[in-house]
Amino acid sequence: MQTLFIITGVSIGVAVIVFMSALLSGLQANFIKRVLTSSPHIQLIPADEIARPLRGGAGIIEAAIVQRPAQRLRSIDQWQKVRAQLQTWPDITNVSPSVSAAALAVRGAASRSISLTGIDPEVYFNIVPLPDYIVAGQPRLTSDDIIIGLDLGIDLGVTVGDKLTLTSATGASRVMTISGLFDLGNKGANKRVAYVALRTAQTLSNLAGGVTSIDLTVRDVYAAETIAQAVETATGVQADSWIKTNAQFFTAVNAQQTSNTMIRLFVGLSVAFGIASVLVVSVIQRSRDIGILRAMGTSQGQILRIFLLQGALLGFAGSLIGSALGGGTLVYWHNALRQADGSEIFPLILEPQLFISAMVLAALTGVAAAAVPAMRAAQLDPVVAIRG
Numbered sequence: 001m002q003t004l005f006i007i008t009g010v011s012i013g014v015a016v017i018v019f020m021s022a023l024l025s026g027l028q029a030n031f032i033k034r035v036l037t038s039s040p041h042i043q044l045i046p047a048d049e050i051a052r053p054l055r056g057g058a059g060i061i062e063a064a065i066v067q068r069p070a071q072r073l074r075s076i077d078q079w080q081k082v083r084a085q086l087q088t089w090p091d092i093t094n095v096s097p098s099v100s101a102a103a104l105a106v107r108g109a110a111s112r113s114i115s116l117t118g119i120d121p122e123v124y125f126n127i128v129p130l131p132d133y134i135v136a137g138q139p140r141l142t143s144d145d146i147i148i149g150l151d152l153g154i155d156l157g158v159t160v161g162d163k164l165t166l167t168s169a170t171g172a173s174r175v176m177t178i179s180g181l182f183d184l185g186n187k188g189a190n191k192r193v194a195y196v197a198l199r200t201a202q203t204l205s206n207l208a209g210g211v212t213s214i215d216l217t218v219r220d221v222y223a224a225e226t227i228a229q230a231v232e233t234a235t236g237v238q239a240d241s242w243i244k245t246n247a248q249f250f251t252a253v254n255a256q257q258t259s260n261t262m263i264r265l266f267v268g269l270s271v272a273f274g275i276a277s278v279l280v281v282s283v284i285q286r287s288r289d290i291g292i293l294r295a296m297g298t299s300q301g302q303i304l305r306i307f308l309l310q311g312a313l314l315g316f317a318g319s320l321i322g323s324a325l326g327g328g329t330l331v332y333w334h335n336a337l338r339q340a341d342g343s344e345i346f347p348l349i350l351e352p353q354l355f356i357s358a359m360v361l362a363a364l365t366g367v368a369a370a371a372v373p374a375m376r377a378a379q380l381d382p383v384v385a386i387r388g
Contacts, residue, residue: 003314006278010318011325013271014362017264018326018354023333024260026349028253032221036242040096040127040215041224044082044237046074075210082235083214091218091227096123097211099201105148105194106165107156114152114194116166118201127217130182130195136160137180141197146176149190150183166196168204176200268365271315276369278314280376287380294382307374308367315366319359327355 076082079097086095099118104111121141125131131139135150137160146166148158158164160178167173176196184190202208214237218227224241232239243250290303327350334348 002278002281006274006314007318007321009274010271010315010362010366011322013267013274014319014322014358015326015329016267017361018323018358019330020263021260021354021358022326022330022349022351024256025351026334028256029349031249031253036221039242039245041218041221042216042228042231042239042241044076044214044216044231044235044239045212046076047238075207075212076214076237079211079214082237085235086214086216086231089227089231091220091223092216093219094123094126094215094217096120096127096215097198097213098124098215099198099205099207099210099212101201101205101212102169103194103204104167105152105156106167107158107162110156112152112155113192114148115192116168116201116204117193117195118198118205119195120198124215127215133182133184134180135183137178140179141195142179143197143200144175144177145179145197147180147182147195148178149193150181151187151190152192152194153178153181155191166204168206170204170206172204172206174200174204268361271318271362272365272369274369276373280373286377290377290380291382294380300378303380304374304378307370307377311366311368311370311374312363313366315362315364315369316359318366319362322362323355323358326358 083095083097086092096119098120101116101118103114103116105114119141121139125139130147134147137147139147141147146164153159156164158178160181162178163175164178165173165175182190184193196204198211202210205212216231218224221242225243228239228241228244231237293303294300330350331348
C-alpha cells in the first residue's frame with residue numbers, strides 16, 4: 001500500500017511537470033510565432049540624421065540652438081557589401097533587402113494610407129512566410145503586381161485581378177494589379193500592409209538601386225539581441241532585434257520561463273519529501289528486519305544500497321506512469337480546446353528530451369530523498385534493532 005501511494009504521488013508530480021512544461025512551451029512558441037509572423041528577427045536600418053551647430057573661426061559656435069531635422073527616406077550605404085558580409089555569418093539564416101515607404105492606395109473614390117514594402121520574394125518569403133497566409137490569388141510579384149491585406153481589400157472594394165493606383169510620398173504614381181490577398185491574423189496589419197516587387201518600391205520611392213532596410217533571421221531567436229549588437233559593431237549599420245522592439249513581450253516571456261522553473265522546483269520538492277517520508281516510515285517499521293540482516297553479516301553498504309535503490313525505483317516507476325499521464329492529458333487538451341475557427345490554441349510540442357529529463361529527474365530525486373533514511377538504516381545497531 002505504501003509503494004502504491006508513493007508511486008501515485010510521484011506519477012502525479014511528474015505528470016504536472018510534463019504537462020505544464022509542454023503547455024507553457026507551446027504557448028510561448030505560439031506567442032513568438034505571432035510576434036514574428038510579419039517581421040524579421042533583426043532589421044538593419046540607416047542611422048538617424050542629426051544636425052550639428054555651425055562653427056565659425058577659432059571653433060566659435062554660431063548657432064547654439066539646433067533643431068532636430070526631419071528624417072528623410074534614405075538608403076543603407078553600400079548595402080550590397082553589407083549583405084554579402086552577413087551572408088557568411090553562421091548564425092544568420094536569411095538576408096533580405098527591402099524598401100519600406102508610406103503610400104496612398106486609391107480605388108475610385110476610396111483611398112487608404114498604407115505601409116508599402118518592396119521585397120525580393122525568393123528571399124523574403126523565407127523570413128515572412130507570406131504564401132502561407134494567402135487567402136485569395138497567389139503570391140506573385142512582378143513589376144506591376146501588388147499583394148494586399150484582406151481588410152484593406154474590403155475597405156477599397158477590390159479583389160484579386162482588380163487594379164488600384166499607388167501614390168508615394170515623392171509624388172510618383174503607378175497603377176498596380178492585385179495578385180493576392182493575405183490574412184496575417186492581425187486586422188491592423190491586414191489594413192495597412194502591402195507588398196510589391198523591390199524594383200517597383202525603389203522607383204516609387206525615388207531610391208534607384210537603394211534599400212531602406214536589410215531583414216535578417218537567425219537560428220536562435222532568443223540570441224537575436226546579442227547577434228544584432230555584433231552585426232552593428234561589424235557593419236556600422238544600426239541593427240534592431242525583435243527583442244529590442246518588443247521589450248515588454250520579451251519580459252513577459254522571461255517571466256513565463258521563470259514561473260515554469262518554479263513550478264518544476266516546487267513539484268520536485270513535493271515528490272522528494274513524499275518519497276523521503278515513506279522511506280523513513282519503512283525504516284522504522286523494518287528496524288527488526290534490518291537488525292537481523294546486520295546480525296547475519298549484511299554490511300552497512302548493502303543496507304545503504306537497498307534503500308537507495310528502492311528510492312530510485314520508486315522515482316523511476318512513478319516517472320514512467322507520470323510521463324504517459326502528462327503526455328496523454330496534453331494531447332487531450334490540445335484536441336479538445338480549439339479556437340472559434342477550429343484552429344489550435346497552442347502548438348503541440350512533445351519533445352523526447354522533456355520525457356527523458358523528467359524521468360532522470362524523478363529517479364535522482366528518489367535517490368536523494370532516500371539518502372537520509374538509507375544512512376539511518378545502515379547505521380542501526382543490530383542488537384538494539386532486534387530488541388526493538
